[in-house]
Amino acid sequence: MGLPDVKQSATEARLAAMTLPEGGCLKAARQAALSRVQTMGLPGRRDEYWKYTRPDTLISAEVSKASVFASDEAPMFNEFDRLRIVFVDGVYDAEASDDLSLEGVRIDRIADICCQDIHWAKDLYGVLEARGQSPVQRPLAAFNTAFAQDGVAIHVTGKPSKPINLVYVHSDEMSDAILHHVIRVEAGAEATILENGPAASRFNKCMEIDIADTGKLHLVRAQGRDHERRAATHLFARLGTESTFKSFTLTVNGVLTRNEAVIELTGDDAIAHIAGACVGDGDFHHDDTVFITHDAVNCESRQVFKKVLRNGATGVFQGKILVKADAQKTDGYQISQSLLLDDDSQFLAKPELEIYADDVICSHGSTTGAIDEEALFYLRSRGVPIDDATDLLTLAFLAEAVDEVEDTAVAEAIVARLEGWLSRRR
Amino acid sequence: MLEIKNLHVKLEDEDKQILKGLDLKVEAGKVHAIMGPNGSGKSTLSYVLSGRDGYEVTEGSATLEGEDLLDLDPEERAALGVFLAFQYPVEIPGVGNMTFLRTAVNSQRKARGEEELSAAEFLKTIRARAKELKIDAEMLKRPVNVGFSGGEKKRNEILQMAMLEPKMCILDETDSGLDVDAMKLVAEGVNALRDEGRGFLVITHYQRLLDHIKPDVVHILAGGKIVKTGGPELALEVENNGYAGILAEVA
Numbered sequence: 001m002g003l004p005d006v007k008q009s010a011t012e013a014r015l016a017a018m019t020l021p022e023g024g025c026l027k028a029a030r031q032a033a034l035s036r037v038q039t040m041g042l043p044g045r046r047d048e049y050w051k052y053t054r055p056d057t058l059i060s061a062e063v064s065k066a067s068v069f070a071s072d073e074a075p076m077f078n079e080f081d082r083l084r085i086v087f088v089d090g091v092y093d094a095e096a097s098d099d100l101s102l103e104g105v106r107i108d109r110i111a112d113i114c115c116q117d118i119h120w121a122k123d124l125y126g127v128l129e130a131r132g133q134s135p136v137q138r139p140l141a142a143f144n145t146a147f148a149q150d151g152v153a154i155h156v157t158g159k160p161s162k163p164i165n166l167v168y169v170h171s172d173e174m175s176d177a178i179l180h181h182v183i184r185v186e187a188g189a190e191a192t193i194l195e196n197g198p199a200a201s202r203f204n205k206c207m208e209i210d211i212a213d214t215g216k217l218h219l220v221r222a223q224g225r226d227h228e229r230r231a232a233t234h235l236f237a238r239l240g241t242e243s244t245f246k247s248f249t250l251t252v253n254g255v256l257t258r259n260e261a262v263i264e265l266t267g268d269d270a271i272a273h274i275a276g277a278c279v280g281d282g283d284f285h286h287d288d289t290v291f292i293t294h295d296a297v298n299c300e301s302r303q304v305f306k307k308v309l310r311n312g313a314t315g316v317f318q319g320k321i322l323v324k325a326d327a328q329k330t331d332g333y334q335i336s337q338s339l340l341l342d343d344d345s346q347f348l349a350k351p352e353l354e355i356y357a358d359d360v361i362c363s364h365g366s367t368t369g370a371i372d373e374e375a376l377f378y379l380r381s382r383g384v385p386i387d388d389a390t391d392l393l394t395l396a397f398l399a400e401a402v403d404e405v406e407d408t409a410v411a412e413a414i415v416a417r418l419e420g421w422l423s424r425r426r
Numbered sequence: 427m428l429e430i431k432n433l434h435v436k437l438e439d440e441d442k443q444i445l446k447g448l449d450l451k452v453e454a455g456k457v458h459a460i461m462g463p464n465g466s467g468k469s470t471l472s473y474v475l476s477g478r479d480g481y482e483v484t485e486g487s488a489t490l491e492g493e494d495l496l497d498l499d500p501e502e503r504a505a506l507g508v509f510l511a512f513q514y515p516v517e518i519p520g521v522g523n524m525t526f527l528r529t530a531v532n533s534q535r536k537a538r539g540e541e542e543l544s545a546a547e548f549l550k551t552i553r554a555r556a557k558e559l560k561i562d563a564e565m566l567k568r569p570v571n572v573g574f575s576g577g578e579k580k581r582n583e584i585l586q587m588a589m590l591e592p593k594m595c596i597l598d599e600t601d602s603g604l605d606v607d608a609m610k611l612v613a614e615g616v617n618a619l620r621d622e623g624r625g626f627l628v629i630t631h632y633q634r635l636l637d638h639i640k641p642d643v644v645h646i647l648a649g650g651k652i653v654k655t656g657g658p659e660l661a662l663e664v665e666n667n668g669y670a671g672i673l674a675e676v677a
């Protein structure tokens with residue numbers, strides 16, 4: 001079975017620029033991923049799953065230049081006590097990173113585990129990604145598995161005393177970074193992972209997360225403010241019985257961002273919450289693509305996505321809840337909303353439910369709207385100036401997504417970033 | 427204090443004239459009541475005074491202490507001292523009542539060149555005022571008016587008024603939806619604010635409220651104009667006989 005010519009040649013052109021890293025114990029996984037890419041081809045404009053987002057610049061052999069942004073804000077999460085793991089343009093920076101030892105967790109570089117024959121990560125690397133290729137293909141994730149230059153394997157065996165912070169520094173305006181992390185949370189263990197920074201001019205990131213029964217993982221990420229950066233990220237998570245996974249993503253700026261989350265609830269009573277708040281101005285395209293599969297009894301999933309768009313920015317949401325026949329008592333919730341601050345911006349949403357079990361509660365909703373004029377007048381009539389009133393209503397709109405962040409200090413830090421964005425755009 | 431002259435107002439998007447030459451003068455320290463049939467333009471008057479979009483003033487003027495109100499933004503009018511207790515208070519999900527009130531109080535102070543209230547001062551004042559209106563702390567934490575009962579919303583309007591200490595208080599059917607006890611609370615709230623330097627314009631359909639908030643002057647608004655002005659006895663007349671007699675008399 002051949003690929004369409006355009007796809008075939010685009011894929012070949014991209015692959016021609018790549019060499020498979022020395023694999024070690026991951027060699028087989030990388031080779032298998034490469035052949036997945038070859039079979040599927042890289043995403044093209046004609047693909048249904050890429051209907052709202054043009055993949056061209058994400059798959060081109062040449063990376064587009066992205067200037068490095070000099071922020072006047074302190075790096076996100078700076079105020080928290082955390083274990084920092086720093087990558088500069090997608091390469092681990094030992095100098096800038098903290099010592100990787102922390103009680104309750106074991107952290108290895110992917111590069112190092114390749115030298116060890118037996119390592120838990122070997123059984124995870126590329127595995128969830130491969131599972132996640134059906135029913136919808138995600139070739140950029142397979143591409144990542146094949147060619148990732150760096151990344152970490154995080155093994156959570158206890159309850160580490162502080163969060164692990166993956167810091168992605170962008171320093172080269174032509175950088176093209178591919179990172180792949182694998183995370184395993186053991187039974188009863190619990191950790192928080194923070195991610196922040198633009199990473200590179202073009203960033204392809206894949207994170208595979210396996211949470212054993214009763215394990216808990218919190219993931220909060222802030223995708224850096226560099227205006228010209230591009231990113232395609234994938235999150236694959238598999239949840240065991242009574243486990244919990246909560247993820248929140250803040251996106252402020254970036255010319256193109258596609259965040260995919262592929263979540264599989266495989267054990268009974270598991271909980272997955274995936275949320276995001278994004279604010280975009282002008283040349284900004286932000287795509288949240290989520291696929292949650294309920295394959296066990298009495299699981300809960302929640303998707304809460306809010307986007308504030310202005311000056312021609314585009315927001316995309318593709319979210320699906322698939323409830324398999326055995327997944328009785330599923331509680332699925334999905335909401336995606338956009339606030340358009342002018343007429344030039346747009347929000348494209350494709351919410352989907354596919355349900356094969358009969359005893360489930362699933363709801364989804366998607367709205368797009370402007371600032372509520374009634375509320376605006378009410379605030380102004382009390383003396384609040386129009387700009388402050390607009391900001392107050394904008395933050396109120398985003399609040400439902402930010403509320404998904406459990407740690408209140410982290411949530412406050414996120415609100416502060418959003419306030420900063422609003423005040424800069426006066 | 428408030429002086430309205432020959433005010434003509436139409437809807438912006440429609441060829442519909444609502445106020446047709448309204449004259450009204452509210453002196454400082456006085457309570458004026460406005461009564462009038464449904465659809466006569468009472469709420470329109472209150473919105474036009476507070477600066478809501480959608481209305482076009484085609485003729486006439488409205489000033490507060492000599493300052494022209496009609497060219498100002500709503501927030502500027504508020505800072506000058508105009509306050510409208512809405513007939514239908516607006517729900518604002520995601521904005522805490524407390525945050526809202528503090529932002530409002532301090533925005534007005536800033537606009538007037540006064541010092542902002544500290545968090546502690548603000549808290550102290552709002553707690554005291556809320557207590558007088560039997561608004562519990564829980565309600566202050568909730569988003570503005572969200573999930574409030576009709577009566578709670580109206581009490582919340584009066585709380586805002588008490589915190590903002592406006593010069594010109596316009597109350598649009600603040601009594602509707604209130605039970606007897608709540609009506610007393612609201613009236614007490616209003617009476618506590620009665621002051622030499624403050625004017626009130628109380629829009630209502632019922633004499634009941636005016637038993638508690640004794641008006642100095644009562645106006646009848648019909649067909650976009652003040653058609654009759656009198657003392658408190660005018661409200662009693664409306665209560666007993668409706669508008670038919672008055673309207674026939676002025677026709």
Ligand SMILES: Nc1ncnc2c1ncn2[C@@H]1O[C@H](COP(=O)(O)OP(=O)(O)OP(=O)(O)O)[C@@H](O)[C@H]1O
Nearest residue numbers: 437444462463464465466467468469470471480513
């Ligand atoms: N935005 C609007 N669009 C259309 N019609 C309007 C609008 N605002 C007011 N009107 C109309 O203008 C007239 C006056 O309305 P207004 O709300 O001022 O009356 P009111 O005296 O307050 O009545 P009520 O006693 O029922 O509160 C009504 O016929 C109303 O339908």
Ligand SMILES: [Mg+2]
Nearest residue numbers: 468469470513
């Ligand atoms: Mg009315």
